[in-house]
Amino acid sequence: MDPTSERENSSGQLGETRHRSAVALHINGTPRTLTLDHRTTVLDALREHLGLTGAKKGCDHGQCGACTVIVDGRRANSCLLLAVAHDGARITTVEGLADGDRLHPVQEAFLARDALQCGYCTPGQICSAVGMLGEAADGFPSHVTEDGGDGSAPARLTAPEIRERMSGNLCRCGAYPRIVEAIEDVAS
Numbered sequence: 001m002d003p004t005s006e007r008e009n010s011s012g013q014l015g016e017t018r019h020r021s022a023v024a025l026h027i028n029g030t031p032r033t034l035t036l037d038h039r040t041t042v043l044d045a046l047r048e049h050l051g052l053t054g055a056k057k058g059c060d061h062g063q064c065g066a067c068t069v070i071v072d073g074r075r076a077n078s079c080l081l082l083a084v085a086h087d088g089a090r091i092t093t094v095e096g097l098a099d100g101d102r103l104h105p106v107q108e109a110f111l112a113r114d115a116l117q118c119g120y121c122t123p124g125q126i127c128s129a130v131g132m133l134g135e136a137a138d139g140f141p142s143h144v145t146e147d148g149g150d151g152s153a154p155a156r157l158t159a160p161e162i163r164e165r166m167s168g169n170l171c172r173c174g175a176y177p178r179i180v181e182a183i184e185d186v187a188s
């Protein structure tokens with residue numbers, strides 16, 4: 001790459017337009033078009049460009065799950081996704097889960113079970129749980145699914161199943177028991 005093209009302008013932004021592209025995203029049902037540096041992650045597009053700070057930056061390396069959102073119906077670590085590679089994607093963040101004033105059942109269950117302490121991991125836990133419930137309903141097996149599951153029927157969400165399927169979402173406060181109980185409430 002031509003090093004001169006990497007030169008930053010006085011505001012610290014990359015000045016070269018050839019490193020930017022228009023990206024169309026459907027965020028919580030609303031179409032948005034952003035002009036983004038090609039290195040911008042979906043997480044940074046949400047937080048820094050759209051002001052949607054629900055998804056958190058924990059590790060920025062795909063290891064904690066704090067940044068989990070739902071992309072085209074499947075949960076994903078948004079810190080690992082380049083926005084430019086997701087042109088046209090439909091993204092749901094924790095801000096888009098409620099139906100007007102009515103919280104999503106997973107949000108209600110987290111509140112009812114007091115399944116959080118500091119709350120930093122909670123948006124990612126909730127988005128991950130919503131995505132995971134969809135995966136289980138679609139018959140996706142997990143590592144602990146009995147007989148491996150053949151994908152022909154919804155997976156039964158026992159506590160071990162929930163723990164395994166949520167293992168990509170870390171909670172520094174250790175709220176795991178109540179997180180599992182909250183998800184069990186919704187799954188039952």
Ligand code: FES
Binds near residue numbers: 057059
């Ligand atoms: S911030 Fe994305 S997985 Fe940790």
Ligand code: FES
Binds near residue numbers: 116121122170173174
């Ligand atoms: S509630 Fe504090 S990190 Fe999970």
